[in-house]
Amino acid sequence: MHVAVLGAGVVGITTAHFLAEAGHEVTIIDQAPGVARECSAANGAQLSYSYTEVMASPSFLLRLPGLTAGTDAAIHVRPPLTADLIRWGLGFLGQCTRSSAAANTRANLEMAVRSAQLLRDLRDELRADFHYRQAGKLILLSSDRELDDARRASAVKAELGVRANVVSIEEAIDIEPAIAAMAGPYAGAVYSPGDDVGDSSEFAELLAERLEQQRGARFLFETSITGLIREGDTILGVRTAGGDVEADAVVVCLGAWSPALLGKVDVRIRVAPVRGYSLTLPPGRTMPSASVTDYGRRFVVTRLGEKVRIAGYADFVGFSTRKDGRRIQHLLETARAAAPQVADFGCPDNHAWGGYRPMTPDGRPIVGGTRLDGLFVNTGHGTLGWTLALASAERLADAIAPYAYSYRNDLTATPVTTTEASSSVST
Numbered sequence: 001m002h003v004a005v006l007g008a009g010v011v012g013i014t015t016a017h018f019l020a021e022a023g024h025e026v027t028i029i030d031q032a033p034g035v036a037r038e039c040s041a042a043n044g045a046q047l048s049y050s051y052t053e054v055m056a057s058p059s060f061l062l063r064l065p066g067l068t069a070g071t072d073a074a075i076h077v078r079p080p081l082t083a084d085l086i087r088w089g090l091g092f093l094g095q096c097t098r099s100s101a102a103a104n105t106r107a108n109l110e111m112a113v114r115s116a117q118l119l120r121d122l123r124d125e126l127r128a129d130f131h132y133r134q135a136g137k138l139i140l141l142s143s144d145r146e147l148d149d150a151r152r153a154s155a156v157k158a159e160l161g162v163r164a165n166v167v168s169i170e171e172a173i174d175i176e177p178a179i180a181a182m183a184g185p186y187a188g189a190v191y192s193p194g195d196d197v198g199d200s201s202e203f204a205e206l207l208a209e210r211l212e213q214q215r216g217a218r219f220l221f222e223t224s225i226t227g228l229i230r231e232g233d234t235i236l237g238v239r240t241a242g243g244d245v246e247a248d249a250v251v252v253c254l255g256a257w258s259p260a261l262l263g264k265v266d267v268r269i270r271v272a273p274v275r276g277y278s279l280t281l282p283p284g285r286t287m288p289s290a291s292v293t294d295y296g297r298r299f300v301v302t303r304l305g306e307k308v309r310i311a312g313y314a315d316f317v318g319f320s321t322r323k324d325g326r327r328i329q330h331l332l333e334t335a336r337a338a339a340p341q342v343a344d345f346g347c348p349d350n351h352a353w354g355g356y357r358p359m360t361p362d363g364r365p366i367v368g369g370t371r372l373d374g375l376f377v378n379t380g381h382g383t384l385g386w387t388l389a390l391a392s393a394e395r396l397a398d399a400i401a402p403y404a405y406s407y408r409n410d411l412t413a414t415p416v417t418t419t420e421a422s423s424s425v426s427t
């Protein structure tokens with residue numbers, strides 16, 4: 001079966017990988033000149049296998065007064081108010097209960113554990129460097145309430161065999177001495193020895209190279225997708241600025257841009273763009289070995305080879321880059337004040353970057369089929385796209401398998417594949 005994968009971010013490339021492994025002919029289409037040029041380009045680089053907490057939670061509600069007053073430094077909320085966004089916001093608020101947050105975090109955790117296994121296998125095959133390291137992760141917390149939440153979460157994680165232990169700040173410094181030079185004050189930390197780091201963009205490039213050279217995948221770059229070819233309830237291919245591409249099945253992996261394309265064929269998914277930023281700097285005097293998150297100030301510090309990536313913030317501002325300069329400068333100054341020795345903050349070449357997280361209200365990706373034959377989605381990975389990409393792609397390939405079977409055998413009754421993993425779809 002010929003499958004068109006729309007989007008060459010880390011989700012599109014991993015999806016193409018599993019489809020090619022299943023024996024499908026794959027064409028990957030993206031408007032960018034290469035692989036991973038949008039949200040997968042310069043993210044926090046964390047393979048956050050144990051920290052899969054979703055944003056919609058009771059603790060987010062506590063931030064609401066600061067968000068509405070515009071005084072929350074790490075999260076700005078000034079979206080263009082469209083009907084879609086209001087629906088998204090109401091859906092998000094509905095997920096902010098303790099039970100929903102726990103269920104969503106657990107669903108992501110299960111997917112993350114599977115991703116870790118899949119990356120282990122794939123790394124052996126790729127035999128190439130994408131700055132992967134078993135670094136461990138420390139999340140620095142500033143209040144007793146955050147510590148209590150962390151203790152509850154770590155008990156749930158332990159049930160799934162995932163280690164995320166609450167430690168004192170002294171223990172955290174023993175694990176990662178670079179924390180001693182951080183400003184704090186911190187009440188304690190969560191230590192996850194099983195969390196890794198790696199560069200998602202380099203990984204996606206390596207996998208794309210393998211797809212092209214060993215699996216004969218076709219890449220159409222600098223090709224803007226303008227619509228889908230539809231006949232009745234069946235999708236027959238993709239319309240692009242460079243002409244039509246026929247396909248037996250289409251998988252939409254367009255990240256934050258997925259809802260716009262799907263809306264053209266009346267498939268509605270709830271995915272909003274949430275802007276975040278990063279800087280990639282030369283190391284400072286005490287570059288941490290573990291990845292370190294300052295939870296209250298909402299930034300992460302990750303060592304990637306001889307560089308330090310500082311990433312953070314979550315801005316609900318629609319598709320706007322207007323405030324990027326100011327936000328990146330704020331991130332730099334916040335990180336410099338909190339962790340002055342981890343990076344050379346004065347370096348003029350700081351590789352400032354911004355990306356749109358494709359965020360669902362429940363923080364879980366949308367993976368599977370739609371009500372249209374031949375149309376599938378794998379998107380909405382929010383804050384965890386790099387972490388979840390492999391398991392999510394494997395799940396998508398499993399979801400497409402019955403369709404491929406009926407297609408190959410020319411069966412009229414196509415088994416129905418349902419979109420799963422998220423409550424954010426109404427197909």
Ligand SMILES: Cc1cc2nc3c(=O)[nH]c(=O)nc-3n(C[C@H](O)[C@H](O)[C@H](O)COP(=O)(O)OP(=O)(O)OC[C@H]3O[C@@H](n4cnc5c(N)ncnc54)[C@H](O)[C@@H]3O)c2cc1C
Pocket residue numbers: 006007008009010011012029030031032036037038039040041042043044045046047048223224225226253254255256257274275276277278311312313354355356357358379380381382383384385386387388
């Ligand atoms: C600051 C920040 C830090 C983050 N840190 C982490 C982290 O540490 N760990 C983690 O797991 N996740 C992290 N994330 C989240 C992660 O980066 C995303 O979830 C992930 O990159 C999404 O991948 P994607 O392939 O779905 O989307 P994208 O990478 O955005 O890919 C979508 C692709 O679609 C293409 N496209 C869009 N519209 C069209 C069109 N009309 N025609 C053709 N092509 C089109 C784009 O060019 C793009 O290549 C972070 C995100 C941010 C912003």
